[in-house]
Amino acid sequence: AGAAGATLADGAKPVVAGYVIDDNLSIPPVACTAIAATLWLLT
Template identity: 60%
Template sequence: MLAGAATVVVFPASVAVPAVLMLSIGDPVSGLLSGSGTGLKQGWVLLATFGVCLGIASLLAVPLSAGVAGAVTATLADGTTPVVRGYVIDDNASIPLGSAAAMWLVAAV
């Protein structure tokens, strides 16, 4: 919830709302499709996650290039477990912040 709140405060609504929805909808879909395993997610699950996230961006009128950037970032955040100085970065933080940043950067360029 803190990452979602930070996303809404830091980024404009045009990218913050899709980013929070990528977490709220895309992450649970990915979890349901991958089952209870804790290992690396299968390719088709990551592809489905990407599709759901891109669909969210498309429905909210995010430009295609920015939507793809956000969906790729959300999919990478969901499919990996980054560790920084021994601390695991949870995807509940990295999905909204990362995808909003990616969409904002691509839209700005």
């Protein structure tokens, strides 16, 4: 689940107010959220 989230975040280019945000800033939170959501669904 974390790898899928990281792959998704790596493929997307986040843009805030016209500025492209480094994808390394978005990969850990997206991967962590995917892992947490998976664990929440399984428990």
